[in-house]
Amino acid sequence: MKRALITGITGQDGAYLAKMLLEKGYEVYGLVARRSNCNYWRLNYLGIEHEVELIYGDVTDQPSLITALHKAKPDEVYNLAAQSFVATSWEQPVLTSKVTALGVLNMLEALRMTNSGIRFYQASTSEMFGLIKEEIQCENTPFHPRSPYGVSKLYGHWISVNYRESFGMYTCNGILFNHESPLRGIEFVTRKVTDGVARIKHEWQKELRLGNIDAKRDWGYAGDYVEAMWLMLQQDVPEDFVIATGRTTSVRDMCKIAFEHVGLNYKDYVVIDPKFYRPAEVDILIGNPTKAREKLKWTAKTTLEELIVMMVEADLERVANEKKK
Ligand code: NDP
Ligand code: GDP
Numbered sequence: 001m002k003r004a005l006i007t008g009i010t011g012q013d014g015a016y017l018a019k020m021l022l023e024k025g026y027e028v029y030g031l032v033a034r035r036s037n038c039n040y041w042r043l044n045y046l047g048i049e050h051e052v053e054l055i056y057g058d059v060t061d062q063p064s065l066i067t068a069l070h071k072a073k074p075d076e077v078y079n080l081a082a083q084s085f086v087a088t089s090w091e092q093p094v095l096t097s098k099v100t101a102l103g104v105l106n107m108l109e110a111l112r113m114t115n116s117g118i119r120f121y122q123a124s125t126s127e128m129f130g131l132i133k134e135e136i137q138c139e140n141t142p143f144h145p146r147s148p149y150g151v152s153k154l155y156g157h158w159i160s161v162n163y164r165e166s167f168g169m170y171t172c173n174g175i176l177f178n179h180e181s182p183l184r185g186i187e188f189v190t191r192k193v194t195d196g197v198a199r200i201k202h203e204w205q206k207e208l209r210l211g212n213i214d215a216k217r218d219w220g221y222a223g224d225y226v227e228a229m230w231l232m233l234q235q236d237v238p239e240d241f242v243i244a245t246g247r248t249t250s251v252r253d254m255c256k257i258a259f260e261h262v263g264l265n266y267k268d269y270v271v272i273d274p275k276f277y278r279p280a281e282v283d284i285l286i287g288n289p290t291k292a293r294e295k296l297k298w299t300a301k302t303t304l305e306e307l308i309v310m311m312v313e314a315d316l317e318r319v320a321n322e323k324k325k
Contacts, residue, residue, distance in 0.1 A: 086149045127145060128157060235295070
């Protein structure tokens with residue numbers, strides 16, 4: 001039986017990845033940062049809270065990572081822990097760098113001290129492309145991050161490449177484009193919209209305040225994307241891969257899909273609020289997943305329409321349940 005350690009297991013991807021690895025017969029360990037409130041709602045939602053072994057630790061605290069590696073004795077480590085919200089990265093740039101950049105180095109060094117043969121996945125991101133240098137971004141597209149988050153992730157990306165080249169470690173960067181689900185954090189735009197649609201439909205909210213709705217993203221379904229993470233660590237040779245759908249859509253058109261699903265017109269509810277504009281914006285992202293398709297035999301299965309409908313339906317149910325209380 002293979003063993004995996006997931007940092008960020010309480011987040012969106014961590015929960016889906018844990019469920020998928022359990023289904024593949026893995027023994028799954030998760031690193032959880034100590035919070036004043038339990039934050040296991042996603043593991044609960046997927047019905048796996050008691051199937052995974054949780055270990056307290058923090059990626060900014062290297063001894064805790066070494067302890068976790070000793071306890072879990074993993075074959076594979078998936079480093080998903082991050083301060084992952086772009087907007088917050090301007091408000092807490094130092095924290096973002098400590099967690100999202102140096103956290104990666106802490107884990108790589110912990111691996112080197114315990115067992116450098118453990119396979120390592122790093123959660124890289126399309127945010128590293130930022131001010132895009134090519135119309136469609138692939139593994140060789142130059143980077144130009146636009147936020148402290150993007151800059152931190154770029155450090156994590158290159159330090160993982162460097163440990164592969166310096167020490168022959170098995171490290172892979174998954175350059176994942178935006179991926180969403182009913183488990184997405186409420187602060188991200190897709191979930192903010194689907195939750196807003198549900199609240200407006202249930203007459204709990206009158207309007208939805210958003211920032212730059214002309215921004216475009218290549219959105220996929222998180223449940224599809226975690227499969228790609230696992231596939232990367234099953235290859236003979238460690239490499240980096242872009243994971244994307246190859247289609248880009250504006251926030252405006254995504255709103256249209258979500259509101260239309262409940263028979264409403266987004267124009268009647270969306271209010272532009274400059275409070276949600278960013279100091280520097282990533283206007284458009286669109287990924288080329290050819291390498292993943294050819295080498296990993298991976299493709300995105302879920303369309304944006306299917307994804308948004310899935311999210312709206314889940315939020316309608318949540319709001320209905322809240323109303324009953
Ligand atoms: P989430 O924000 O949902 O999850 C982040 C996780 O990291 C949470 O479990 C959080 O714990 C944990 N965490 C935060 N700080 C620390 C710390 N100091 N020590 C240990 N754990 C910590 O992100 P996603 O699941 O959406 O994304 C997973 C990874 O993939 C992240 O690294 C993200 O940056 C990256 N990524 C995500 C994309 C997306 O579209 N979703 C796109 C590309 C990359 P807690 O719950 O306690 O806060
Ligand atoms: P990101 O790509 O990781 O920054 O994911 P987000 O979901 O946070 O944002 C995607 C895009 O939506 C960005 O270009 C934001 O500027 C834009 N956007 C527009 N309005 C909002 C909003 O109210 N909240 C968020 N989070 N993003 C918004």
